[in-house]
Amino acid sequence: RPEYPRPTSPRVFVVANQKGGVGKTTTTVNIATALALGGLNVLVVDNDPQGNASTALGVEHPPGTKGTYEVLMDQVGIIEHAQPSPHSPNLHVLPASIDLSAAELELVNERGREHRMRDAISTYIDESGVDYVFFDCPPSLGLLTLNALVASTEILVPIQTEYYALEGVSQLMRTINRVKGNLNDNLVLSTILLTMVDSRTNLSREVSEEVRKHFPLQTLDAEIPRSVKVAEAPSFGLPVITHQPKSPGAVAYFEAAREVAMRAKTED
Numbered sequence: 001r002p003e004y005p006r007p008t009s010p011r012v013f014v015v016a017n018q019k020g021g022v023g024k025t026t027t028t029v030n031i032a033t034a035l036a037l038g039g040l041n042v043l044v045v046d047n048d049p050q051g052n053a054s055t056a057l058g059v060e061h062p063p064g065t066k067g068t069y070e071v072l073m074d075q076v077g078i079i080e081h082a083q084p085s086p087h088s089p090n091l092h093v094l095p096a097s098i099d100l101s102a103a104e105l106e107l108v109n110e111r112g113r114e115h116r117m118r119d120a121i122s123t124y125i126d127e128s129g130v131d132y133v134f135f136d137c138p139p140s141l142g143l144l145t146l147n148a149l150v151a152s153t154e155i156l157v158p159i160q161t162e163y164y165a166l167e168g169v170s171q172l173m174r175t176i177n178r179v180k181g182n183l184n185d186n187l188v189l190s191t192i193l194l195t196m197v198d199s200r201t202n203l204s205r206e207v208s209e210e211v212r213k214h215f216p217l218q219t220l221d222a223e224i225p226r227s228v229k230v231a232e233a234p235s236f237g238l239p240v241i242t243h244q245p246k247s248p249g250a251v252a253y254f255e256a257a258r259e260v261a262m263r264a265k266t267e268d
């Protein structure tokens with residue numbers, strides 16, 4: 001019996017913020033792993049040519065590794081190339097290698113270029129019994145991110161508590177509204193997570209209050225503290241929640257995952 005409620009229908013999250021280094025990948029791998037350890041079936045789609053999510057989940061991705069590129073360009077099924085994570089059998093990873101960087105340009109001239117990933121996800125959902133899908137996106141709003149926005153029903157935005165935080169969010173909101181109007185009516189910005197919080201600084205506290213004022217329903221209560229343990233975990237090929245499960249960063253990510261799960265529509 002899973003520790004978390006199973007959602008009535010699969011939840012597909014795009015983890016997006018066009019700023020780099022705000023904690024997208026760290027948030028993706030930790031929340032996905034926490035839900036999988038809690039007994040749910042989870043897929044992480046590495047949608048960033050850097051392949052950081054693949055690395056952090058212990059899945060090797062040298063050039064030539066089959067994964068997200070093949071799904072987008074050759075329309076191969078996700079199930080063909082999704083690999084079980086070495087740490088949890090019900091967590092799968094669709095890896096990305098640097099080859100994926102070509103897709104951003106190659107997709108421009110393809111038919112149905114914006115909804116290739118949506119088609120692949122809907123097939124995968126039917127084949128796999130997955131409960132949660134997370135897309136880890138690159139720091140841009142190009143065709144890779146667009147495919148994930150079209151394939152998803154919910155957006156999770158990690159926000160680093162620093163001065164320009166909200167400027168990036170308003171640009172992201174404009175993109176989301178364009179996608180909603182044209183390509184995916186079902187998309188909602190459901191979840192915001194404050195990351196790299198340093199509660200000793202006024203700035204961190206002020207940004208946190210500001211974000212909570214703008215997005216009172218979306219912002220999770222849990223905040224992820226800035227912590228060396230979080231930063232060092234990827235070098236072990238592990239999310240911090242398995243690398244150092246008792247560290248403050250891990251505890252905060254477990255709490256964030258629980259909040260995400262408890263917000264699902266469930267059968268009972």
Ligand code: ADP
Pocket residue numbers: 019020021022023024025026027052139195196197224225226227228230231232234249
């Ligand atoms: P993004 O995917 O948005 O580029 P990452 O998740 O890769 O961001 O995080 C950027 C860098 O900050 C990485 O080196 C990561 O290990 C580090 N990092 C992420 N979250 C924390 C945290 N809570 N405390 C300290 N370092 C962090």
Ligand code: MG
Pocket residue numbers: 024025026048052136137138
């Ligand atoms: Mg990243």
